Amino acid sequence: MTSNNQVDFPYEISEKIIYSRALQSVVWGIPAVNYDRIYQAFLSVGGSNNQIAYSTKPGNWKNQLLTPNADAVFALVFFDTMISGPLVLEIPQAAEFTILGTIMTCWQLPLEDVGTDGADQGNGSHYLILPPNYKDTVPTGYTVLSSPNSQGYALLRCMPKSDKDIDLARAIIYMEQIKLYPLANLEVGNSTSYIDITDKNFDAVIKYDISFFESLHRIVQEEPWLERDMLMVDILKEIGIEKDKPFTPDVKKRKILLEAVSDAKEYLDKRxxxxxxxxxxxxxxxxxxxxxxxxxxxxxxxxxxxxxxxxxxxxxxxxxxxxxxxxxxxxxxxxxxxxxxxxxxxxxxxxxxxxxxxxxxxxxxxxxxxxxxxxxxxxxxxxxxxxxxxxxxxxxxxxxxxxxxxxxxxxxxxxxxxxxxxxxxxxxxxxxxxxxxxxxxxxxxxxxxxxxx
CATH class of the missing domain: 2.60.120.600 (Domain of unknown function DUF1214, C-terminal domain)
Incomplete structure (x- = not known):
């Protein structure tokens, strides 16, 4: 034993522990890594948090999301209440369209469905997204969503009547009526920033390499630990992911992590x-x-x-x-x-x-x-x-x-x-x-x- 009563394992066993915890971290962390890949893709085309990404061409292959809908006009609404405080997401009345969407945390926990089959039943609503542990008075007139995370996004899809240019144009006009703005900005206006990602390389495919752990490290740094996930604190620490510390695996640990993430992909593929x-x-x-x-x-x-x-x-x-x-x-x-x-x-x-x-x-x-x-x-x-x-x-x-x-x-x-x-x-x-x-x-x-x- 070492002086601090920790067991000095033989190298082979220590290596196995790192591998097993890395494998477990991949399986546990993939929803957040999935989100981070989407957000990093948005950053790469000039976007930022509290902005809306949309595309005017359904099915464009440059949109490298995972199994996206090729027939709907879609928007991705990225938010971060840590930056802005409470945020208002305006969903307009569906009118002639079928609108499907969900507001989610960065762990892709659904906060609420919106649109035709959502809380507003196609009538439109002002959704108020609150930061974690928000204690201030909440104004009336909103559909209030309390989020355990500061970051998240909404996936919104507008189903056009057909693939005719005129029907697609109407769907795009609808999507451009969606608004996102801080609650604090009500007095000065509710301007929304839109980023057209049409024909831009939007690569959100999950990479089963060291970048997987880099994404997970970003989430750990930026988000609070959820009570249900506290068990993962020490497990992630073992593979080099720890709050307020850089992720800098040495050559030996990097090799183990690469093997673990590759095996995790194989496991998920078999499932x-x-x-x-x-x-x-x-x-x-x-x-x-x-x-x-x-x-x-x-x-x-x-x-x-x-x-x-x-x-x-x-x-x-x-x-x-x-x-x-x-x-x-x-x-x-x-x-x-x-x-x-x-x-x-x-x-x-x-x-x-x-x-x-x-x-x-x-x-x-x-x-x-x-x-x-x-x-x-x-x-x-x-x-x-x-x-x-x-x-x-x-x-x-x-x-x-x-x-x-x-x-x-x-x-x-x-x-x-x-x-x-x-x-x-x-x-x-x-x-x-x-x-x-x-x-x-x-x-x-x-x-x-x-x-x-």
């Missing part, structure tokens, strides 16, 4: 591939655990459950969360990574997906192709999605079915039903249902497997 098929007759799956959904709805306040692994698996492939959807499921996603025979979807091959007639949604459906490794848009393609909003989509007049094609080159016919992918890259598909109707959840309308051509 992703292991989700149970939604249907008995096809391989589409829903990549989320009920324990995570219940924890979102409760705010992680249930005493006997803290689904860290399920949470990590979700933020491995996507971002965002939901607060109210437990009672009304209005949006539903299914994923696919292989063909009917279990072979990985290969961008060098050609495939087709034949949708049965009358997809049971009252808003719209879409299918989008993503890079299997990054879970983001396939780089360099002209577009990534086909949907019921696509005006040129061809429907089989005989039976109402719709055939979607995937491949590096378009089919000889039905070019408008083709989604391009890149040769020599595996890809994955996400099928989105908006305005979900009973036949989907009751599995009476079945999404079939893709077939190799």
């Amino acid at each position: 992703y591939e292991g989700y149970k098929a939604f249907y008995k007759s096809s391989k589409w799956f829903f990549p989320a655990d009920p324990s995570l959904l219940n924890s979102w709805f409760s705010g992680f306040k249930e005493n006997d459950i803290y689904p860290i692994d399920a949470r990590a698996a979700a933020y491995y492939w996507g971002f965002g969360s939901l607060k109210r959807t437990k009672s009304t499921i209005s949006q539903f996603y299914l994923f696919l990574i292989c063909d009917r025979y279990g072979n990985k979807l290969d961008g060098s091959q050609r495939y087709k997906l034949t949708l049965p007639a009358d997809v049971p949604v009252n808003k719209y459906w879409s299918v989008t192709a993503y890079n299997r490794s990054t879970h983001s848009y396939i780089k360099g393609v002209a577009y990534s999605s086909r949907s019921s909003l696509s005006q040129d989509l061809r429907i089989n007049k005989n039976d109402g079915t719709i055939t979607i094609f995937f491949g590096p080159e378009p089919p000889d016919e039905l070019h408008s039903n083709w989604i391009p992918v890149r040769a020599n890259e595996n890809f994955e598909l996400v099928f989105r249902f908006y305005g979900v109707e009973k036949p989907i959840l009751e599995k009476k309308w079945i999404l079939p497997d893709v077939e190799s051509l």
Whole structure:
């Protein structure tokens, strides 16, 4: 033993402890790292906190978020109440649009859903986001959200009526009416700063290298410890992440951290591939655990459950969360990574997906192709999605079915039903249902497997 009663472990055991705690830190910390990657991407294109990022081109491959919606006009509202104090987020009345969104902390804990299915039910509202432990008098007339963190963001999506230029323009005009400003600025005006990220390289893909721990270190420095996570204080200290201290791993520790983050990615990938098929007759799956959904709805306040692994698996492939959807499921996603025979979807091959007639949604459906490794848009393609909003989509007049094609080159016919992918890259598909109707959840309308051509 050393003089301070700490055990002087043999080198091999000490190394194993660092590895195991690094692995655990990756699984625990991925929601915050996911957020930090998005915020760092915003900084790289000239943005800052308490500003709004938006894009005028849905599906632009330069938007390298994790499985973003390729058919909706979106905005990302970044806030930091440590800088500004309480913040007001104005969500305008939805009017002709379907507006979906959630306000979240930097740990992607949902504070409230907004828009059509949110607290305002599409009527619009002024949401007041309070700093941690806020004690001052709260004014009336607001939907008040108390946040345990100072940083966070809102993910907002406006669903246009179609992919026509005029409908997209109307959706963009709506998004430009969203406002964010400090409560203290009411006397001097409520100006909002918007950053158009269209055609800018917005790389928010999680990197499973040393930058993962650098992101985690930033969050630890800037945010208060949450009571439920106090166990992680000493675990992070062991790998070199400690409040008010720099993160400077030596060569030996850096090597261990790189091995741990690589293995964590492999673990999460195996979980992703292991989700149970939604249907008995096809391989589409829903990549989320009920324990995570219940924890979102409760705010992680249930005493006997803290689904860290399920949470990590979700933020491995996507971002965002939901607060109210437990009672009304209005949006539903299914994923696919292989063909009917279990072979990985290969961008060098050609495939087709034949949708049965009358997809049971009252808003719209879409299918989008993503890079299997990054879970983001396939780089360099002209577009990534086909949907019921696509005006040129061809429907089989005989039976109402719709055939979607995937491949590096378009089919000889039905070019408008083709989604391009890149040769020599595996890809994955996400099928989105908006305005979900009973036949989907009751599995009476079945999404079939893709077939190799």
